[in-house]
Amino acid sequence: MIKSLQxxxxxxLGLLVTVIGIVQGVSSYQLSKTGMSALLDMRLEQVAARLRDGLADSLPKNPARGTQDDRDVVAVVWKPDERLPFRTTDPSLHFSRDEKPGFSGVEVNGEHWRIFTRQEPTMTILVAQRSSVRHELTTEAATLTLWPIAVLVxxxxxxVVLVVRRSLRQLKRLGAEVQAIDMGHLQPLPTIGVPAEIAPFVHSINTMIERLAKAIEKERKFIADAAHELRTPLTALQLQADNLAPHIVAGNQERFQELRRGIARSGGLITQLLRLARADAPMEGAPLARVDLAEVVTGAVADVLPLAIARGLDIGAEEMVSAHVRAVETDIGMAVKNLVSNAVRYTPDGGTIDLRMRRDGEMAWVDVIDTGPGIDEALLPRVFDRFFRANPDIEGSGLGLSIVKAIAARYGGDVTLRNRGDGGSGIVASIGFPVEKVDKNVAAAATAPA
Ligand SMILES: Nc1ncnc2c1ncn2[C@@H]1O[C@H](COP(=O)(O)OP(=O)(O)OP(=O)(O)O)[C@@H](O)[C@H]1O
Ligand SMILES: [Mg+2]
Known part of the structure; x- marks a missing residue:
């Protein structure tokens, strides 16, 4: 079954054209054959007329046998009272003088002939042509009429292929745009230049996108509000616990500390939820700055350095490149920091964490490479899912990478996580942002001496 509309x-259309071509070809072949036959018949009639008008007398009396071309017409003339023909262009052929007047077909010397007979009071005229020659001539002429069709089809x-492709190109472009729609990219499809037949379709998709965007925004707001509302009682709870601490008897200390850790965990979860809701929010009106990506990288390393030193982790940034991103500075900082803190959290004591920067066309990438256990390949596609944790033994809310993904999407960037392919275990987490396009005039003015 052919699924492609194209x-x-x-x-x-191609089959239609072919069928029309065949019908046209067959009919013009037949018509030209009939036409050619009529012309040849007319020629026989004309020759007979000329013979009657005196040409018979000028024919040679005894033509040498076999001197006549096969393709020529044969003429025989009889006078009323003579048995033998008065004139014949080929004496080896014995036609009957009693054929009925007009056109007919006869068999002579094993060949089929088309003859035209004319009975005059003074003579009987017979003009004949080989049917095989006629067939050859008519077929030749008819075949010539097939050439234009054979070339045109x-x-x-x-x-047809070119026109259909051209007409459907817009549909393909729309398809690509529909495919690009996801939670992080809910832009309506362009309606300018869309063919009238597709416009209603685009309109319904746009209405759906609008509804979807509204629903998602509602859900996001609910999460943000819920997290915000939960924060106040939790802070109060934490204060109460702090106040209670000196009064807890020694025997209950352990259970009390467990309670405080639980409160802290809940606090961490609420903070991450709020961050995710913010990263998912539309960016309307947020002040954008020219963020130096290299500075963000060194800042993220500095932030975790005390913890890394305490755990004997060797962390460092190398291969820095100069790249700037137009963004809200805290967003970029949080994205890189989340990847670095994952590396610190999941790499066992004494491991190594390297941060590297690289440029790839319009994108600037930060790679965070650790020597931890890596992630099971089967679980890898799920690490960006909310609340997903590949290693439940280590504490975490499972929201960090979702936040990173939302931030990357918000600036047209991307984030990937893969196991190191160089023999050792560990993760290569990469985040890329499109670099800021610097207006050359502005840049020149900025660097010009005052
Ligand atoms: N560098 C890494 N090495 C090994 N596993 C990792 C690494 N980074 C992430 N993971 C796995 O992916 C899961 C999801 O990571 P994510 O950052 O989203 O959540 P989290 O670290 O558990 O919690 P949060 O970051 O919200 O505090 C983690 O639970 C962990 O199992
Ligand atoms: Mg994390």
């Missing part, structure tokens, strides 16, 4: 149109096929 193929369906091309095949349908393939040309029309090519034209």
């Amino acid at each position: 193929n369906q149109l091309v095949v349908a 393939p040309l029309v096929w090519i034209a």
Whole structure:
């Protein structure tokens, strides 16, 4: 079954053209054959007329046998009272003088002939032509009429393919745009220049996108509000616990500390939820700055350095490149920091964490490479899911990478996580942002001496 609309149109139109071509070819072949036959008949009639008008007398009396070309017409003239023909262009052929007047077909010397007989009071005239020669001539002429069709049909096929492709190009472009729609990119489809047949379709998709965006925004707001509301009682709870601490008897200390850790964990979860809701929020009106990515990287390393030293982790940034991103500075900082803190959290004591920067066309990337256990390949596709944790033994809310992904999407960037392919275990977490396009005039003015 052909599923592509383009193929369906091309095949349908192409077949239609071919059928028209065949019908046209067959009919013009037949018509030209009939026409040619009529012309040849007319020639026989004309020759007979000329013979009657005196040409018979000027024919040679005894033509040498076999001197006549096969393709020529044969003429025989009889006078009323003579048995033998008065004149014949080929004496080896014995036609009967009693054929009925007009056109008919006879068999002479094993060959089929088309003859025209004319009975005059003074003479009987017979003009004949070999049927095989007539067939040859008519077929030749009819075949010539097929040439234009034979050339035109393939040309029309090519034209059909080109025209259909051209008409469907817009549909393909729309398809690509529909495919690019996801939670982080809910832009309506462009309606300018869309063909009238597709416009209602685009309009319904846009209405759906609008509804979807509203629903998502509602959900996001609910999460943000819920997290915000939960924060106040939790802070109060934490204060109460702090106040209670000196009064807890020694025997209950352990259970009390467990309670405080639980409160702290809940606090961490609420903070991450709030961050995710903020990262998912539309960016309307947020002040954008020119963020130096290298500075963000060194800042993230500095932040975790005390913890890393305490755990004997060797952390360092190398291969820095100069790249700037137009963004809210805290967003970029949080994204890189989340990747670095994952590396610190999941790499066992004494491991190594390297941060590297690289440029790839319009994108600037930060790679965070650790020597931890890595992630099971089967679980890897799920690490960006909310609340997903590949290693439940180590504490975490499972929201860090979702936050990173939301931030990357918000600036047209991307984030990837893969196991190191160089023999050792560990993760390569990479985040890339499109670098800021610097207006050359502005840059020149900025560097010009005052
Ligand atoms: N560098 C890493 N090495 C090994 N596992 C990792 C690494 N980074 C992430 N993971 C796995 O991916 C899961 C999801 O990470 P994510 O950052 O989203 O959540 P989290 O670290 O558990 O919690 P949060 O970051 O919200 O405090 C983690 O639970 C962990 O199992
Ligand atoms: Mg994390």
